[in-house]
Amino acid sequence: MSEQPAMQMKIIPFNEEIIPGRFAGKTVIVTGAASGIGRATALRIAKEGGRVIASDISSERLEVLVADHPQLNLVPVVGDIAVQEDVDDIIKTATAEDDLYGLVNNAGIMDNFQTITEVSDEVWERVFSVNVWGTMRMTRAAIPHLLDNGRGSIVNLSSAAGLGGGAAGVAYTASKHAVIGMTKNTAVMYGPDGIRCNAVAPGGVVTNIGGQILSQRAAERIGAAMMVTSPGIATPEALAATITWLLSPDACNVNGAVLSSDGGWKAF
Ligand SMILES: NC(=O)c1ccc[n+]([C@@H]2O[C@H](COP(=O)([O-])OP(=O)(O)OC[C@H]3O[C@@H](n4cnc5c(N)ncnc54)[C@H](O)[C@@H]3O)[C@@H](O)[C@H]2O)c1
Secondary structure (H helix, E strand, O other), X not given: OOOOOOOXXXXXXXXXXXXXXXXXXXXXXXXXXXXXXXXXXXXXXXXXXXXXXXXXXXXXXXXXXXXXXXOOOEEEEEXXXXXXXXXXXXXXHHHHOOOXXXXXXXXXXXXXXXXXXXXXXXXXXXXXXXXXXXXXXXHHHHHHHHHHHOOEEEEEEOOHHHOOOXXXXXXXXXXXXXXXXXXXXXXXXXXXXXXXXXXXXXXXXOOOOOOOOOOHHHHHHHHHHHHHHOOOEEOHHHHHXXXXXXXXXXXXXXXXXXXXXXXXXHHO
16 A cells, blocks of 8 residues: 555665665664564664664564564564653663664554545544654654764654645645654754754655545545656655665765655656
8 A cells, every 4th residue: 555545556666775784883763663664664774784673553563573584683662652651661772772873753644635624633633643743752752862972863754745735635744744844943953963853755655554535525636636746656665765864874964854755756
């Protein structure tokens, strides 16, 4: 499935090339690490020598991730980023042994493309509790540790829906715009202390996020347009390549940026 509506679109091919040792000696938290983009990102960092605090709300999927890769330094932590106690647990595990280098705020949920006259309080609250509150809580808890270390890198998952109004419903669109605001403010406030905070804005990616169109208005207004303008859907590994570059010291001069990784979709 993809954040984009179910449609027959080509998958853009990508061959992952591991950069040995890029994250050696570095501890990175990845939320939503048990599926899709988070899973590919956690694996890429671990294959490049990092210690990954792989956090997810799904204990079953986390077990599979770790069992499938016994040779990698993956530390599973089951937790809901919308719950402060779970966030505290994730941070505690991440900082118990080593310095914290990075945080990938990847966990996120989609809406059903409902417009502002259709959205329920429940959908709005759940989408915001994960995408906005969860990202805020994780970042708020991580930054004191990054400040102690005098450096750090945060990558937030926004979306093409964080840059425009034609890629999702109102709740998801507003939540991903909020992620960009959080990213830029954090970059401005903590950049001078050696902490970078950037966002990635994916287009369609082959994952489990879903995104059924339950709105007739949305189907008519944006469904067909997305089919015409989208260049295809990316693999999670292609997104992991973008995310890990931003996370790595090679992006040392990049702070407060929103990097589209969408095959050029939003340039249309
Ligand atoms: N797939 C796309 O087309 C697409 C496009 C743009 C942006 N994104 C963003 O990329 C990120 C990753 O999405 P994905 O497509 O890989 O989705 P996915 O559903 O495949 O994976 C998301 C993971 O996050 C976990 N998760 C959900 N809620 C959580 C919570 N409250 N606490 C902890 N973990 C939780 C899920 O269990 C799942 O393992 C999201 O922020 C999403 O909004 C995805």
